[in-house]
Amino acid sequence: MASRNTASVSSRKTGSKSIDEFAPGAIVEFDRDQELKAYREMLLIRRFEEKAGQLYGMGFIGGFCHLYIGQEAVVVGMQLALKEGDQVITGYRDHGHMLACGMSARGVMAELTGRRGGLSKGKGGSMHMFSKEKNFYGGHGIVGAQVSLGTGLAFANAYRQNDNVSLAYFGDGAANQGQVYESFNMAALWKLPVIYIIENNRYAMGTSVARASAGVDFSQRGTAIGIPGLQVDGMDVRAVKAAADAAVAHCRDGKGPIILEMQTYRYRGHSMSDPAKYRSKDEVQKMRSEHDPIEQVKARLLEKGWASEDELKAIDKDVRDIVADSADFAQADPEPDVSELYTDILL
Amino acid sequence: MPVEILMPALSPTMEEGTLSKWLKNEGDKVTSGDVIAEIETDKATMEVEAVDEGVIGKLLVAAGTENVKVNTPIALLLQDGESADAAAAPKADADTPAAAADSTGGKAREAAAETPVAAKVPAAPKVDVAADPDIPAGTEMVPTTVREALRDAMAEEMRRDPDVFVMGEEVAEYQGAYKITQGLLQEFGDRRVVDTPITEHGFAGVGVGAAMAGLKPIVEFMTFNFAMQAIDQIINSAAKTLYMSGGQMGAPIVFRGPNGAAARVGAQHSQDYAAWYSQIPGLKVIQPYTAADAKGLLKAAIRDPNPIIFLENEILYGQTFDVPKLDDFVLPIGKARIHRPGKDVTIVSWGIGMTYVVKALAELEKDGIDAEVIDLRTIRPMDLPAVIESVKKTGRLVTVEEGFPQSSVGDFIANRVQQEAFDYLDAPVITIAGKDVPMPYAANLEKLALPNVGEVVQAVKAVCYK
Ligand SMILES: Cc1ncc(C[n+]2csc(CCOP(=O)(O)OP(=O)(O)O)c2C)c(N)n1
Numbered sequence: 171m172a173s174r175n176t177a178s179v180s181s182r183k184t185g186s187k188s189i190d191e192f193a194p195g196a197i198v199e200f201d202r203d204q205e206l207k208a209y210r211e212m213l214l215i216r217r218f219e220e221k222a223g224q225l226y227g228m229g230f231i232g233g234f235c236h237l238y239i240g241q242e243a244v245v246v247g248m249q250l251a252l253k254e255g256d257q258v259i260t261g262y263r264d265h266g267h268m269l270a271c272g273m274s275a276r277g278v279m280a281e282l283t284g285r286r287g288g289l290s291k292g293k294g295g296s297m298h299m300f301s302k303e304k305n306f307y308g309g310h311g312i313v314g315a316q317v318s319l320g321t322g323l324a325f326a327n328a329y330r331q332n333d334n335v336s337l338a339y340f341g342d343g344a345a346n347q348g349q350v351y352e353s354f355n356m357a358a359l360w361k362l363p364v365i366y367i368i369e370n371n372r373y374a375m376g377t378s379v380a381r382a383s384a385g386v387d388f389s390q391r392g393t394a395i396g397i398p399g400l401q402v403d404g405m406d407v408r409a410v411k412a413a414a415d416a417a418v419a420h421c422r423d424g425k426g427p428i429i430l431e432m433q434t435y436r437y438r439g440h441s442m443s444d445p446a447k448y449r450s451k452d453e454v455q456k457m458r459s460e461h462d463p464i465e466q467v468k469a470r471l472l473e474k475g476w477a478s479e480d481e482l483k484a485i486d487k488d489v490r491d492i493v494a495d496s497a498d499f500a501q502a503d504p505e506p507d508v509s510e511l512y513t514d515i516l517l
Numbered sequence: 518m519p520v521e522i523l524m525p526a527l528s529p530t531m532e533e534g535t536l537s538k539w540l541k542n543e544g545d546k547v548t549s550g551d552v553i554a555e556i557e558t559d560k561a562t563m564e565v566e567a568v569d570e571g572v573i574g575k576l577l578v579a580a581g582t583e584n585v586k587v588n589t590p591i592a593l594l595l596q597d598g599e600s601a602d603a604a605a606a607p608k609a610d611a612d613t614p615a616a617a618a619d620s621t622g623g624k625a626r627e628a629a630a631e632t633p634v635a636a637k638v639p640a641a642p643k644v645d646v647a648a649d650p651d652i653p654a655g656t657e658m659v660p661t662t663v664r665e666a667l668r669d670a671m672a673e674e675m676r677r678d679p680d681v682f683v684m685g686e687e688v689a690e691y692q693g694a695y696k697i698t699q700g701l702l703q704e705f706g707d708r709r710v711v712d713t714p715i716t717e718h719g720f721a722g723v724g725v726g727a728a729m730a731g732l733k734p735i736v737e738f739m740t741f742n743f744a745m746q747a748i749d750q751i752i753n754s755a756a757k758t759l760y761m762s763g764g765q766m767g768a769p770i771v772f773r774g775p776n777g778a779a780a781r782v783g784a785q786h787s788q789d790y791a792a793w794y795s796q797i798p799g800l801k802v803i804q805p806y807t808a809a810d811a812k813g814l815l816k817a818a819i820r821d822p823n824p825i826i827f828l829e830n831e832i833l834y835g836q837t838f839d840v841p842k843l844d845d846f847v848l849p850i851g852k853a854r855i856h857r858p859g860k861d862v863t864i865v866s867w868g869i870g871m872t873y874v875v876k877a878l879a880e881l882e883k884d885g886i887d888a889e890v891i892d893l894r895t896i897r898p899m900d901l902p903a904v905i906e907s908v909k910k911t912g913r914l915v916t917v918e919e920g921f922p923q924s925s926v927g928d929f930i931a932n933r934v935q936q937e938a939f940d941y942l943d944a945p946v947i948t949i950a951g952k953d954v955p956m957p958y959a960a961n962l963e964k965l966a967l968p969n970v971g972e973v974v975q976a977v978k979a980v981c982y983k
């Protein structure tokens with residue numbers, strides 16, 4: 171992985187002839203506004219997830235809770251390339267995606283605490299949250315299921331002949347599920363506008379990529395059926411944006427699906443109950459201190475004189491306030507009315 | 518105000534833990550993400566991370582303290598300019614964690630008390646295992662958790678038969694997602710304890726193929742919810758091959774893992790499959806409640822030449838029961854256990870359903886109702902003769918399960934009882950099941966979606982016309 175401030179998008183030849191068209195340079199240089207926007211959005215996810223971890227520990231959040239800390243640049247960078255009507259779908263590590271899609275911190279946090287103001291009225295929980303308004307299709311607890319569903323969203327776009335794209339996010343572990351390849355084949359066969367984003371954070375629960383996958387270059391998983399792929403430094407939001415731009419253009423041009431392997435890292439355990447004994451503290455520490463996606467942006471902002479320490483502190487405070495407000499709301503909001511038990515089962 | 522650092526809940530079912538080690542001292546500066554302590558639960562050793570920055574003011578619970586309840590303040594974190602003395606929180610006596618727990622105030626504790634975790638984990642049930650006629654009289658009993666019993670069963674069978682192996686997600690190096698395969702990799706090596714990718718349909722099929730070739734796989738599903746990915750191989754390949762091959766080859770395989778609701782894990786992770794698999798000819802379906810049954814029946818399942826669905830439950834894993842100390846404790850598949858003899862009413866349940874029944878018994882006794890409780894243990898083949906014999910005696914029947922109500926296991930039992938013992942029935946059979954809804958996440962709704970002790974008591978009274 172590239173070290174801080176020297177990110178790159180490395181692309182390679184795949185089965186597709188047109189890969190060079192969307193194999194741009196290393197990164198997209200951000201202007202001041204873009205850097206500030208990326209900083210703020212990544213920080214919001216980071217602080218939100220820290221708070222969620224805290225509320226879990228206090229018993230306000232139950233069940234499973236999978237934090238996105240460390241992976242923020244992926245979803246924030248991808249989102250910068252989208253337009254109105256594009257769809258997003260992911261697995262259970264989904265709070266970051268929801269915030270990046272513009273779903274309210276209050277709505278997400280109240281869903282985590284299972285309250286009526288949650289985005290699924292408290293009935294879905296951490297792993298199962300949706301927003302029709304924001305074109306966010308969940309929030310899925312079954313590893314790999316979202317890949318077929320995301321392909322179906324793309325099918326609908328192709329069917330309607332609009333130029334929207336769908337983004338299907340999944341993990342390195344999910345990348346081995348059978349339905350992923352069934353979907354790849356249909357998407358390639360029918361040239362569906364779907365971007366498969368493999369968030370390779372190196373582990374699926376306690377299993378490292380090398381222990382679960384015979385081939386570890388996930389960008390090449392579609393090679394035999396002509397799906398091009400890019401390997402991207404998922405810790406650098408500019409590299410993510412560059413790959414996103416290329417992928418979105420490819421899909422909107424009607425060239426079919428594309429795979430983006432985002433090389434990233436989760437700092438926390440798989441879920442709150444994972445002691446993470448399968449990796450060394452040094453490994454985690456090294457990622458945190460040398461590749462942190464937020465620190466990279468912060469350093470650039472300061473270096474270029476685009477923001478002062480005080481200005482960044484003000485953003486921090488703003489973000490903390492939003493998160494604190496969401497946590498207060500999520501604790502004070504009442505549980506769903508008991509009549510909700512029997513609603514929303516059938517129309 | 519100093520921030521109280523509370524004993525965190527680190528899994529859906531954790532209620533307390535041991536504060537094994539402090540990694541920071543009073544006066545140390547910490548920032549968000551720093552590991553400050555290690556705690557141990559029955560499943561794992563976990564690290565507690567600081568979620569805020571500040572200076573550790575006071576350590577309120579000493580290292581080595583056991584049974585520290587979730588949400589007990591364990592330390593104070595001082596913010597800019599605060600001193601430890603200003604902190605008003607009482608210093609809890611490290612030797613009396615109960616007292617420390619009592620000092621927990623505020624919302625957090627109320628909320629924790631409201632969660633179904635607290636409500637659902639029953640106090641250690643007393644089961645008269647020795648009364649099982651399949652256990653020789655006078656056998657020494659060893660208190661054992663369901664978790665240990667399952668592990669012991671697999672280890673014993675693997676020692677006995679080199680064709681037995683375990684595979685599944687996280688079963689080897691991680692020691693099992695729920696720590697059921699703890700120690701197996703160390704004893705048997707990675708040829709026989711095999712970590713798989715997250716590819717249920719694929720590895721279930723690989724298991725069935727290996728079984729057709731004569732090996733005896735134990736396939737662990739991290740939970741049975743994920744076996745829905747694999748259900749085609751289980752039913753179309755494992756269950757039907759013996760028949761389709763005219764008896765030439767079958768599949769001696771055990772599919773096992775936690776089944777049903779845990780706590781707050783939502784609609785996609787909470788399903789009970791007892792009724793689903795119970796429909797399939799060519800399968801045997803076992804769902805034990807006690808540790809003794811878990812051990813004796815898992816050993817039987819591994820030896821059985823047929824495909825077996827072995828349904829466990831996450832909430833039962835940590836519960837302790839007596840297990841007979843025998844060199845080779847194997848129980849018969851398909852035989853119910855009279856959990857409590859009685860004469861007024863028959864209650865039939867199995868697996869986690871038994872926890873509601875056991876709790877209801879105390880109340881029923883108060884009301885002078887002498888219930889006979891039958892733990893089915895095996896759903897298929899079902900010990901209907903035991904149920905019918907009991908109903909002929911009591912004339913009344915209530916069944917209890919967590920699964921969905923339509924076409925439930927209880928529905929099947931009720932139907933057979935009305936066919937075979939109609940003249941003996943003094944009241945319509947009541948079948949208690951989970952509600953007819955996907956499992957909601959919200960704590961209050963989840964509680965409502967599951968059966969409860971009150972429903973059992975009410976149903977028993979209703980069939981007794983009390
Ligand atoms: C079909 C299925 N099998 C198993 C699980 C349990 N499980 C949940 S997440 C996970 C690991 C997935 O890892 P990865 O795809 O790399 O995503 P990450 O958690 O790293 O984001 C497993 C095994 C599940 N939810 N669904």
Ligand SMILES: [Mg+2]
Nearest residue numbers: 341342373374
């Ligand atoms: Mg992963």
